[in-house]
Amino acid sequence: MASTTTKTADRPKRQRFSPAERERLIVDGAIQFFAKVGFAGQTRELAQRLGISQPLLYRYFPTKKDLIERVYDEVFMGRWKSEWEDIIVDRAAPLRDRLVGFYDAYASEVLTYEWIRIYMFAGLADEDINRRYIDLLEQRLLIPVCTEIRAAAGVVDPEAASISDLEIEAAWNIHAAIFYYFVRKFIYRTPVEPDLAAYIRDTVDRTLEGAFVVIRKADNTNSPKAKN
Amino acid sequence: MASTTTKTADRPKRQRFSPAERERLIVDGAIQFFAKVGFAGQTRELAQRLGISQPLLYRYFPTKKDLIERVYDEVFMGRWKSEWEDIIVDRAAPLRDRLVGFYDAYASEVLTYEWIRIYMFAGLADEDINRRYIDLLEQRLLIPVCTEIRAAAGVVDPEAASISDLEIEAAWNIHAAIFYYFVRKFIYRTPVEPDLAAYIRDTVDRTLEGAFVVIRKADNTNSPKAKN
DNA sequence: TCCCTTATTTATCGTATGATAAATAATAAA
DNA sequence: TTTATTATTTATCATACGATAAATAAGGGA
DSSP, X not given: OOOSOOTTTSOOSOOOOOHHHHHHHHHHHHHHHHHHHOTTOOHHHHHHHHTSXXXXXXXXXXXXXXXHHHHHHHHHSSOXXXXXXXXXXXXXXXHHHHHHHHHHHHHHHTSOXXXXXXXXXXXXXXXXXXXXXXXXXXXXXXXXXXXXXXXXTTOSOTTSSOOOHHHHHHHHHHXXXXXXXXXXXXXXXXXXXXXXXXXHHHHHHHHHHHHHHHHHHHHHHHTTSOOO | OOOSOOTTTSOOSOOOOOHHHHHHHHHHHHHHHHHHHOTTOOHHHHHHHHTSOHHHHHHHOSSXXXXXXXXXXXXXXXXXXXXXXXXXXXXTSOHHHHHHHHHHHHHHHTSOHHHHHHHHHHHHTTOSHHHHHHHXXXXXXXXXXXXXXXXXXXXXXXXXXXXXXXXXXXXXXHHHHXXXXXXXXXXXXXXXXXXXXXXXXXXXXXXXXXXHHHHHHHHHHHTTSOOO
C-alpha cells in the first residue's frame, strides 16, 4: 500500500559494514562530535549519534584516548598542501595576490569548523599539537612570507639577513587576522562578513601594509650601518 | 627541638573561616581551577586544591552550575574600566600613544591567564558571554577608536557618517593582534616576546597603519560623491 | 569554664561513564 | 539450504562524580 518496496520503511535493525567502512564512519562521526562538544563528550552520546551501540566503538578503538588520538591525526595531519608554498614564492604575481590566493585555499581546506574548534580544545587541554603546528606554519609559511615581503619592499638581497622576530610578528598579524574570522564564526558564533573572499582581500591589504612598515623602518635602520 | 612554636608544624585539622571569607577563597580557587582544567573539572579535585572537603562547596553553592555562573560573573563583570574610554578620546595625545596606553592597561587588568582561558572555554561551551562581551567592546572601544582613526586621518567631520563594517574590521585587527599574544602565551603556551610593552607598541604601530589605509581609501571614494 | 551555634567533615546515595563479556544476527561460503 | 564467521548488540562491571544527610569540632558568648 505504501510503496512497492517496504525496505525504506522498515530498515534492518542491524546495519553491517566492513571494518574499514565502519571505522571510517566512526572516525568521521567522532571528529564532528568532539569538535562540537569537546573531548569530555561521552562515548554513549557519540555512539547514539552514529546509530550504533556504545561497545562497538571499543571494537575499533581500545580506549577513548585512542579514538581521540585518531581524531587529532585525521584533522591535523595532511591538510597542509606543499603546493601552497609554491604559490607564496612565485614572484610572477604581486605578493598581495599570492597571499589572497593562498588564504582562499587555506581557509577552505584547513580552517573548517572541526579544525578550528579541535585546535582550540587541544590548546586548552595542553596538547603539544598547537606548538607543533605553529612550528610548521612558521617554517613553511611565515618565514617565506617574510622573505617575500622584503623582496616586495625592494630589499636588494631578501635572504641576506635572517628574519627578525619583529618581521615574524608582522606575518603573524596577517595570519591571525584571517584566523580570527573563523574563531568568531565557529567559536564565538558572532555574525561575520558573509563574503569571505572579500574579507580575505581586505584583511590581507590592511595587515600587509603594517608588515611593509616594519621592513621600511628596519631597512632605514640598516642602511647606514648593518645593525642587529 | 624544631622551633619554639609547633603551630607551623602541626596545623589545626580544621580551619574555620567566616562565610564571607570562605566564599571568597572558594570563588578565587574555582577561577584558578576552572581556568586551568576547564569546566569539566571535578568538584572533588577543586576541593582538594582548596584544602577543604568536597561537600563544603555545596554549603556555599547549591550546584556546580551555580559556582560556574559565579566564576563567569567574577571574571567578566567589572573588569572594564570606564576611564579607559576617556583615554581613547582624549585628543591631547597622538592616537597611537592613546592606543598604546589603553592596551597597556587593558592587557594588565583584563587579559590575564584566567580571563583568556575562561573566555575561550566559554566560547567553546556555546555560552553567550562572548557575544555580550564583543558587543560591549564594539560599543565602548572599537567604534570610538574608529572615530578617532578618522579624526587622526584628517577627516573633517569624523562623526558625520556611521562607522562602516570595514572600519570595524580594521579596529578588530588591532584588538585581535593584542589578544592573539595572550592566546599564544596562555593557551598554546608558545614562547612569546618577553617585553610586552614593546610588543604592544610595535603591534599598535603595524595594525594602525592598516586602519589608516582603510580610511584613506574610503575618503577618496567619498570625496567626489557622498556614497554609501 | 561551659555551652551553643555553625563551619566543616565523614559517610553515603544515585546516576553517569569508560570498558568488558557474553549473546545475537547478518553475510558469505559450502 | 545449511553452516561458519564475525560485525553488532545486550547485559554488566567498576569506578567516577555530583549531591545529600548526619556527625564532628572550632570559636564566641554567657
